[in-house]
Amino acid sequence: MLRFIAWRILATIPVMGVVALFVFLLLHLSPGDPATIIAGEYATTENIERIRAQLGLDQAWYIQFGTWIGRLLQGDLGISIFSNLPVTELIGQRLEPTVSLAITTITLAIVVAVPLGVLAAWKAGTWVDRLVMVLAVVGFSVPVFVIGYVMIYLFAIKLQVLPVQGFQPIGNGIGAFASTIILPTLTLAGPYVALIARITRASVLEILDEDYIRTARAKGQVERKVLMHHALRNAAVPIVTIIGIGVALLIGGVVVTESVFNIPGLGRLVVDAITARDYPIIQGMIIVFSGVYVLINLLVDIAYTVLDPRIRY
Amino acid sequence: MMRQLTRRCAARCLALAVAAPAALGLLGGTAAAQTTLRVIPQADLKNIDPIWTTAYITRNHGYLVYDTLFALDENFEPQPQMVDTYEVSEDGLTYSFVLREGLTFHDGAPVTAEDVVASLQRWGKRDAMGIQLMASTASLEAKDERTVVLTLSEPYGLVLQSLGKASSNVPFIMPKRIAETDPFTQIDEVIGSGPFKFEQAEWVPGSKVVYTKFADYKPRSEAPSFASGGKLAKVDRVEWLYIPDANTALNAMVSGEVDYWEQPPVDLLPILQSTPDLTVETTDPLGSHGVARFNHLHPPFDDVKVRQAVLMTIDQERYMQAGVGNPEYYNADCWSYYTCNSPVATDAGSEAYKGKGIEAAKALLAESGYDGEPVVLLQPVDIPVTNAAALLTAEALREIGMNVDLQAMDWATATSRRASRETPQNGGWSMFFTWWVGADVLNPLANASLKASGDDSWFGWATDARMEELRTAFAKASDPEEQKRIAVEASKQAYQFVPYGIFGHWTQPVAYNNRLNGVLKSPVPLFWNIEKAG
Numbered sequence: 070m071l072r073f074i075a076w077r078i079l080a081t082i083p084v085m086g087v088v089a090l091f092v093f094l095l096l097h098l099s100p101g102d103p104a105t106i107i108a109g110e111y112a113t114t115e116n117i118e119r120i121r122a123q124l125g126l127d128q129a130w131y132i133q134f135g136t137w138i139g140r141l142l143q144g145d146l147g148i149s150i151f152s153n154l155p156v157t158e159l160i161g162q163r164l165e166p167t168v169s170l171a172i173t174t175i176t177l178a179i180v181v182a183v184p185l186g187v188l189a190a191w192k193a194g195t196w197v198d199r200l201v202m203v204l205a206v207v208g209f210s211v212p213v214f215v216i217g218y219v220m221i222y223l224f225a226i227k228l229q230v231l232p233v234q235g236f237q238p239i240g241n242g243i244g245a246f247a248s249t250i251i252l253p254t255l256t257l258a259g260p261y262v263a264l265i266a267r268i269t270r271a272s273v274l275e276i277l278d279e280d281y282i283r284t285a286r287a288k289g290q291v292e293r294k295v296l297m298h299h300a301l302r303n304a305a306v307p308i309v310t311i312i313g314i315g316v317a318l319l320i321g322g323v324v325v326t327e328s329v330f331n332i333p334g335l336g337r338l339v340v341d342a343i344t345a346r347d348y349p350i351i352q353g354m355i356i357v358f359s360g361v362y363v364l365i366n367l368l369v370d371i372a373y374t375v376l377d378p379r380i381r382y
Numbered sequence: 383m384m385r386q387l388t389r390r391c392a393a394r395c396l397a398l399a400v401a402a403p404a405a406l407g408l409l410g411g412t413a414a415a416q417t418t419l420r421v422i423p424q425a426d427l428k429n430i431d432p433i434w435t436t437a438y439i440t441r442n443h444g445y446l447v448y449d450t451l452f453a454l455d456e457n458f459e460p461q462p463q464m465v466d467t468y469e470v471s472e473d474g475l476t477y478s479f480v481l482r483e484g485l486t487f488h489d490g491a492p493v494t495a496e497d498v499v500a501s502l503q504r505w506g507k508r509d510a511m512g513i514q515l516m517a518s519t520a521s522l523e524a525k526d527e528r529t530v531v532l533t534l535s536e537p538y539g540l541v542l543q544s545l546g547k548a549s550s551n552v553p554f555i556m557p558k559r560i561a562e563t564d565p566f567t568q569i570d571e572v573i574g575s576g577p578f579k580f581e582q583a584e585w586v587p588g589s590k591v592v593y594t595k596f597a598d599y600k601p602r603s604e605a606p607s608f609a610s611g612g613k614l615a616k617v618d619r620v621e622w623l624y625i626p627d628a629n630t631a632l633n634a635m636v637s638g639e640v641d642y643w644e645q646p647p648v649d650l651l652p653i654l655q656s657t658p659d660l661t662v663e664t665t666d667p668l669g670s671h672g673v674a675r676f677n678h679l680h681p682p683f684d685d686v687k688v689r690q691a692v693l694m695t696i697d698q699e700r701y702m703q704a705g706v707g708n709p710e711y712y713n714a715d716c717w718s719y720y721t722c723n724s725p726v727a728t729d730a731g732s733e734a735y736k737g738k739g740i741e742a743a744k745a746l747l748a749e750s751g752y753d754g755e756p757v758v759l760l761q762p763v764d765i766p767v768t769n770a771a772a773l774l775t776a777e778a779l780r781e782i783g784m785n786v787d788l789q790a791m792d793w794a795t796a797t798s799r800r801a802s803r804e805t806p807q808n809g810g811w812s813m814f815f816t817w818w819v820g821a822d823v824l825n826p827l828a829n830a831s832l833k834a835s836g837d838d839s840w841f842g843w844a845t846d847a848r849m850e851e852l853r854t855a856f857a858k859a860s861d862p863e864e865q866k867r868i869a870v871e872a873s874k875q876a877y878q879f880v881p882y883g884i885f886g887h888w889t890q891p892v893a894y895n896n897r898l899n900g901v902l903k904s905p906v907p908l909f910w911n912i913e914k915a916g
Contacts, residue, residue: 102798114837117801119566151428152587153568162586221633233633234625236589328627331634333589337626341426341588346794 070374077370081363088359089141089352093134096348102126103150103346124150137352146356147349149342156353159338166236167334169246170326171319173254175312178261183308185262186269187296193274201266208263217256217329224252234331253330257323261315268311272304279303305376313369320361416618417914419898420640422631423622427591430580431568433508436550438819442907445609446593446620447488448554448574451479451498452546453609456667456903458725458824460546461610463602464493464555464575466528474860477532477541478525484600487557488579495524500561502545502553507565509551510830511544514857539860540827547828548609548905549821577601577615577910591622593909606902606911613910616900620909635660635893641914642894644907647766648708654893664711664891668820668905671721672701672767672885673831674775677812678844680805682757682784687750689880692813694738694746695778702886704774705767716887719832719876721820725862726869731877743782754785758806760814762793771815771885800841814841815885821905825865826856826872831882846879 104120121127125136140147146156189201225233231252237245276282277300285295324336335354342350373380425439432444452460462468466482485493499522506516516522520535532541545553555575563569572580578593585591601612623640625631628647634640636657646654646662655662674696676683683689702712716722717729717736729736757779761772776788787806791799796814804810823829832853833839834846852872859865894901900911 102801105798105801114801116566123566149587153429153570154587159587163588218629218633221630225637226633229637233637233639234630235623235639329630331589331623331625331627331630333586338588341626344792344794345428346798 092355146353163335174257177258182262182265186266189270190273205263208259220252236332272307276300276304317365418619419617422643424645426624441550446578448576455607455610460542475534479530481528495530497558500558501555505553515544577613593620608904616913664889669889670817674883675842691743691746693735694743698886704770706888712888730870731874757812760796762796768815844881
């Protein structure tokens with residue numbers, strides 16, 4: 070197992086290297102020049118060239134890439150062109166809201182979706198199954214911003230029990246944290262509940278047809294034990310896969326929810342950076358997102374071996 | 383039984399989850415008696431140096447933190463602000479400014495003449511009017527602790543207007559040690575002598591900026607008038623909460639979570655206006671000035687007749703209807719190169735072009751000998767007013783027989799692309815669309831897009847020797863009548879060589895909660911004098 074983990078970690082190095090080169094080239098080939106944006110309306114060509122020189126944008130692309138990689142290896146993601154603050158500090162500030170939202174969303178999704186999926190599989194073909202699947206389709210189809218605005222209208226404007234926007238770190242108290250995280254979590258959980266419930270249903274349904282389930286039932290096991298001990302554990306591999314993908318997507322792609330609830334998270338940071346052509350932030354964020362994907366893939370692979378002893382590397 | 387239990391639990395759990403924060407008193411309830419003014423600013427404060435950048439958001443930040451030697455009043459006259467008394471020598475070449483007593487920076491150090499000199503020198507290397515002033519300056523010195531002496535090398539009529547200019551870059555006064563920073567490098571410490579202090583530790587870029595009242599600020603005794611007069615901080619904290627999503631911002635205003643919205647979209651104004659707790663008001667009397675800029679370097683707009691032909695096609699009513707929508711917030715008959723409603727506003731010279739229409743434009747274009755060169759229009763699709771301007775111009779130019787290539791892009795790309803001097807066919811451009819806030823185009827000198835000195839002019843690189851003569855004459859004139867006369871001449875000249883077309887004039891209202899009192903009228907948003915009840 071340890072050898073497997075070590076091998077997987079080593080394998081990430083070339084992957085991350087290719088990602089870094091690709092991101093760097095893509096950004097530098099895209100239109101838009103930060104020096105011009107920084108220089109502003111009154112800028113003369115001389116001013117723009119001076120800013121370009123200060124930022125190192127006047128050097129050949131491979132020199133810029135080399136400088137960037139050199140710093141990256143020392144854990145330095147550079148300085149934001151516009152705010153003049155270290156990119157690591159900016160990402161650090163944005164990490165807590167996004168990670169908090171990802172954890173609460175995926176936890177809620179698992180707690181709701183796995184039992185629903187198991188129930189639908191257990192009651193396959195009945196109205197319960199159909200209802201769960203209809204809900205899943207609805208949950209997956211309604212855009213997140215629609216759910217978000219409905220939530221805001223209901224709980225923040227009409228009932229006035231929760232705030233419209235913002236984020237309170239957990240350090241400000243669990244109550245304050247909860248007040249700002251409940252609505253975005255409920256909003257964002259919909260598609261994930263739908264996805265995990267469908268996968269769980271399909272996976273459990275497949276397992277329920279297996280011989281060993283029939284054997285367990287024939288031995289007189291109660292249905293709950295058959296489901297929880299025999300079926301669910303063996304159905305868990307695809308469920309874990311989809312949860313892993315879900316977490317990765319949540320870390321990298323909750324832009325809409327962060328925008329609707331005005332949560333200062335990573336999604337918003339990267340969108341703002343792209344608009345402003347703030348290269349160091351965009352590069353740093355993509356490296357961080359890639360790292361998260363690689364890490365989650367690793368954790369999912371490890372989970373496979375724990376859940377299913379037949380899987381060996 | 384189990385089903386019942388589950389259903390009951392689900393209902394109870396949801397109710398508990400939703401009600402818990404309210405029960406715990408978490409919704410905006412703070413124990414402190416501090417008053418906090420919560421503002422949705424027009425943009426995210428990306429950097430903190432108002433000399434390094436011309437970004438309006440940084441200028442607004444500057445007004446909270448810094449003070450100025452002079453400031454404009456509601457008649458657009460510069461009034462002493464940090465200055466107590468000043469004298470001008472008989473020949474008009476020497477200005478002596480004496481600072482008010484007791485002015486201190488946020489770090490407790492007194493404001494001295496040396497701080498002023500260093501601040502003005504840095505500003506004079508970045509700002510358009512600052513550069514002009516410094517070009518006419520022989521020396522700028524600290525005579526003693528509180529006296530600054532500016533000696534001109536030639537007459538310059540806009541000394542006080544420059545030192546009291548309302549918009550970017552504003553000559554804010556900083557401590558000498560900070561003002562000595564290279565003007566092309568951002569400062570990293572925010573110490574001013576203004577009515578509010580910047581709380582750097584609480585700054586979350588992209589989300590929140592916090593200012594607290596500066597207890598030792600010495601306000602002037604006069605009533606506030608635009609940026610001049612007494613700057614009384616009447617709230618303990620000002621929080622800028624950047625909310626980029628307009629619907630979320632609207633909801634936060636309606637729920638009372640925030641107090642003031644600097645730039646609500648015109649489309650949402652009816653909702654804000656119908657909310658009893660809110661006031662929608664135009665506080666900027668100068669509005670914004672739409673600019674359809676030509677590239678003077680390359681065909682076809684290197685030919686003045688082609689530029690004049692395009693001018694004839696501009697129907698401001700259509701532009702404003704498409705880009706702004708509500709006639710309450712636009713003026714579709716504003717042909718002044720110095721924003722309408724300003725002291726030297728004039729439409730002199732426009733009569734030859736405005737309202738002439740497509741047929742007259744076609745005739746003039748034919749006269750020019752235009753032979754179908756492509757016209758590349760930059761269309762920033764993410765800003766409604768410039769997007770509409772690009773689309774309508776494309777339509778009009780096609781109608782008069784031009785070969786239009788409309789290129790859609792985001793604003794950031796357009797601002798980068800417009801710096802290219804290449805030919806339109808080779809990655810350059812022929813026209814782009816933007817706007818100035820009125821405070822930036824108050825006269826022929828302030829309006830950077832009237833500068834016509836070729837290579838070092840604003841994007842588009844217009845050249846016109848007569849316009850440059852008139853701009854220089856305006857800078858030297860100190861008599862208001864003389865200034866007005868020159869401004870009229872410059873307007874006529876602008877309509878002769880057509881540096882750009884004006885596609886309209888519009889205002890941007892603010893929205894605020896009725897709990898607020900004392901919101902000032904000003905070309906820039908100011909946050910002193912505002913009281914918050916409850």
